[in-house]
Amino acid sequence: MKKYTYSAKSSDNPGKWVIVDAKDQVLGRLATTIAARLRGKHSTLFTPHVNMGDGVVVINADKIVLTGRKMKQKKYYRHSGYIGGLKTITAEKLLEKQPEDLVRFAVKGMLPKNKLGRQIFKRLKVYSGEDHPHKAQKLEVLAV
Numbered sequence: 156m157k158k159y160t161y162s163a164k165s166s167d168n169p170g171k172w173v174i175v176d177a178k179d180q181v182l183g184r185l186a187t188t189i190a191a192r193l194r195g196k197h198s199t200l201f202t203p204h205v206n207m208g209d210g211v212v213v214i215n216a217d218k219i220v221l222t223g224r225k226m227k228q229k230k231y232y233r234h235s236g237y238i239g240g241l242k243t244i245t246a247e248k249l250l251e252k253q254p255e256d257l258v259r260f261a262v263k264g265m266l267p268k269n270k271l272g273r274q275i276f277k278r279l280k281v282y283s284g285e286d287h288p289h290k291a292q293k294l295e296v297l298a299v
Contacts, residue, residue: 175189177213185219193275229245
């Protein structure tokens with residue numbers, strides 16, 4: 156009897172979509188759940204080199220919670236490419252200006268840093284309010 160390990164193909168992925176309500180959720184704990192779902196680690200067919208995950212829609216990103224003093228102390232950095240072009244913004248200001256980016260940055264840091272990670276990241280959709288244009292995807296509610 157021949158034994159082998161089954162390696163899933165991308166065509167084996169059913170391509171489901173789930174919706175997550177971020178209201179009163181802790182950012183890091185929510186991001187780990189989302190990253191695992193995007194990656195496909197919840198599936199029995201999980202294969203590290205294949206995109207086997209679900210699409211995730213996050214709503215109410217503006218009502219997310221950070222523990223401790225992270226709102227004032229946590230900083231996000233970006234660089235313009237010019238000398239002295241380092242820009243910083245605190246989590247508190249980022250939550251006011253672009254609350255979706257707070258969730259995106261947290262999830263992106265938990266995904267692989269390669270072509271597959273960039274492909275997986277495209278299946279994450281984040282919205283600050285209740286409204287989203289993904290009604291046609293037949294979203295399943297993901298309890299976090």
